[in-house]
Amino acid sequence: MTQSPPGGTPPGAPRAPRDLRSNYEPGTSRWATRRAQWLALGLSDADMLKPKIAIVNTSSQLAICFSHLDSIAARVKRSIEAAGGIGFEVRTAAPSDFIHSAGHRGGYILSARDLITNDIEMQVEGAQLDGMICLASCDKTAPGQLMAAARLNIPTIIVACGYQASGSYRGRxxxxxxxxxxxxxxxxxxxxxxxxxxxxxxxxxSPGVCAGIGTANTMHLACEALGMALPGSTPVRANSEPMWRAVDAAGARIVEMVAEGLKPRDILTPAAFGNAVTAILSVSGSINSVKHLQAVAAESECGADVYRLFETLADGVPLLTAIRPNGETPIEDFEDAGGTRALMKQLEPLLDGRALTVTGRTVAANLAEAVVTDPEVIRTQENALGRRPTIVLIRGSLCPDVGIVKLAVADDRRLEFTGPAIVFESAQEALDGVKAGLIESGQVVVLRGLGVTGSPGMGMASALVFALDGAGLTGEVAVVTDGQLSGLVNKGIVVGEVSPEAAAGGPLGLVHDGDTISIDVPARTADLEVAPDELAERRAALGASPPVRPAEVGWLSVYQRLVRPLPEGAVLRPRRSAS
Structure with missing residues (x-):
């Protein structure tokens, strides 16, 4: 055995185990300089040989959903150390839709998901840490963290940090x-x-994420259904005793996972994605979960086609609960009835029980002792609330790649709509149109230029949908947009996330005022009823004068150049050469 150089590992100190990538060879420059840094942080030589765990914290004082994460990070650090590891807190971007959508047409919202992924890669991969605990809070943190876990493929647990308490207004x-x-x-x-x-x-x-079954709680549920969060940990009241128990359990378990070598790509299999999609369909979760799970699948390189899973599984998955705003069930009641674990118990015949989870056990083993404490809140399949899909992927000449419709749980209105188009090129222009009374009953409102490259970063179209509702036009008009929609609630027939987007040459960019658009949700189609030769002429004219994209610098310019289309998860990848 090579003897340590003078000034190296103190006599009698343990040698670095070779099975931890974070342990460098004593005597090397990298070992010596890191040792100097970490001794100054208060670590001992013995500490430096332990499993080194990143505590990924999206703390921020800009939004209430992140405001409690510092105390959670401190608690995780203590639980990791009690289990024989060393925790290193690292920070990432912390986007909140309600705060950060103000700038650059909302472009910093979806794009922040991928910024989080790359923040994590830089810090964790750069330092060659051994595992991660990711503190998931608002909408983009959980998918960004899952994407990083899949990319880096080191032992990882996602910890959902809870939802906020809601209030009342005039008795409601x-x-x-x-x-x-x-x-x-x-x-x-x-x-x-x-x-x-x-x-x-x-x-x-209180602190925490939006209380309904929006994108944040949907993605927390998806983390557990994927097997990347501990069973029974979602959803959870922020700063509650169950949340703290889950925090402590995750800190202990991540050290074991490092020793076992259990990695995300062992868990993120096509079967796991099928389980997650099934769980989301059964609660009528956020449509944003479709692109987020596709992005995670892309990073895991497992070959799962999440968009196709939503299409093929939708008709066979019953609706087992109606959490606000889909229905009147508070998310607190869903948690108290057993949460995601109880939901999966009711869905067990539809799940792949062989899928592995962060516990080191299969889904079936994790569900063996699961209990549903209120079968009226989380129903059996036989007593389901409904069997009509509420997340509907559609295609057609207007959205040849895909579009998504989110239906209300109890929506019994007609689900077909044909009418003349009225076209808007920005969300503000559309809102001004509502205010001015330009939109009339029977029209199809087209809002374009909000896609991942057109914004860039994907603009929010929900304000238009809600303004139309306020004007009494819900059900009287339809909406088609390449923008994204609220993960919580939509009103009427709204086809969102149309792909290809207008800025990428999609048919949405060829629509003129007065063109007839036909939407048939049961048939899963959305068509632009314009003759092919007319569309060809429009495309040729548009090619001579392509739409002007916003001139961006900095992060959004990088995102605009690299982002892939929504059916690929809108991940960042260099575009393939035409040759």
Missing amino acids: HCDIEDVFLAAGHLLSGGLSVDELTEMSASAVL
Whole structure:
């Protein structure tokens, strides 16, 4: 055995195990300089040989959903150390839709997901740490963390950090999405500024994510259904005793996972994605989960086609619960009834029980002792609330790659719509159109230029949908957009996330005012009824004068150059050469 050089490992100190990538050879420059840094941080030579775990923290004082994460990171660090590891807290971007959508047409929202992934790669891969605990909070953190876990393929557990307590407004439940929806009614005079002010003061009463089954809670549920979060840990009240128990358990388990060599790509298999899609369909979760799970699948390189899974599984998965705003069930009741673990128990015949999880056991083993404490909140398949899919992927001449419709759980209105188009090139232009009374019953409102390259970063179209609702036009008009929609609630027939997007040459960019658009949700089609030769002429004319994209610098310019289409998960990859 080579003897340590003078000034190297102190006599009697343990040698670095070779099975930890974080342990460098004593005497090397990298070992010596890192040792100098870490001794100054208070670590001992013995500490430096232990499993080194990144605690990925998206803490921020800009949004309530992240405001409690520092205390969680400290608790995780203690639990890791108690289990024989060393925890290193690292920070990433912390995007909140309600805060960070103000700048650059909302371009920093979806794009921040991939910024989180690359933040994690830089810090964790650069330092060659051995595992990760990722603190998931608002919408983009969980998918960004899952993407990083799949890319780096080191032992990882996602810890859901809980949902916020909601309030009431004039005797009725009031949460952040109620405020968002109500703001859309202000344009039409259906609500006063004073009333909206009162609502906004009552909606959020604690740290944590939006309380409904929006994107954040959907993705927390998806983490558990994928096997990347501990069973029974989602959803959870922020700062509650169950949340703290899950935090402690994750800190202990991640050290074991490093020793076992259990990695994300052992877990993120096509079967796992099928389980996650099944769980999301059964709660009518956020449509944003489709592109997020596709991005995770792309990073895991497992070959799962998440868009196709949503299409093929939708008709066979019953709706087992109606969490607000899909129904009147508070998410607290869903948690108390057993949460994701109980939901999966009811879905067990539809799941692949052989899929591996972060526990080191299979889904079937994790569900063996699962209990549903309220079968009216989380129903059996035989007593399902409904069997019609509420997340519907559609195709057609207007969206040849894909479009997504989110239906209300109890929506019994007609699900076909044909009418003349009225076209808007920006969200603000569309809102101005609503305010000016330009939109009439029977029209199909086309809002384009909000796609991943057109924004860039994917703009939000929900404010238009809510403004139309406030104007009494829900059900009287349809909406087609390449932008993204609220993960919580939509109104009427809205075809979102149309792909190819207008800025990428999609047919949406060829629509003129007055063109007939036909949408048939049961048939899963959306068509532009314009003759092919006319469309060819329009395309040729558009080619001579392509749409002007926003001139971006910095992060959004990088995103615009590298982002792939939505059916590929909108991940960042160099475009293939034409040759």
